[in-house]
Amino acid sequence: MKPAGVVRKVDQLGRIVLPKSLRKRYQMNEGDPVEILVQGDHIILERYRPKCVFCGSMDAVSEFKERHICAQCMTEMNHIPRHA
Numbered sequence: 001m002k003p004a005g006v007v008r009k010v011d012q013l014g015r016i017v018l019p020k021s022l023r024k025r026y027q028m029n030e031g032d033p034v035e036i037l038v039q040g041d042h043i044i045l046e047r048y049r050p051k052c053v054f055c056g057s058m059d060a061v062s063e064f065k066e067r068h069i070c071a072q073c074m075t076e077m078n079h080i081p082r083h084a
């Protein structure tokens with residue numbers, strides 16, 4: 001991790017404005033979901049990408065009944081034997 005060369009103050013509501021240059025560089029647009037991660041004393045912001053509920057993959061994830069599932073797990077599910 002390296003400093004981005006920016007110091008911002010937290011406002012009364014706990015908000016921090018991300019500099020436009022960083023938003024542009026990391027393609028964060030208005031309304032985009034951002035996930036807040038913590039690591040030791042660090043707070044990390046990451047563009048939110050849904051993960052598969054079964055394997056945690058972020059590749060080819062689609063939504064089904066408000067859950068996220070990847071293409072691989074979807075294929076595997078289609079091969080589960082059905083009991084009548």
Ligand SMILES: [Zn+2]
Nearest residue numbers: 052055070073
């Ligand atoms: Zn999966």
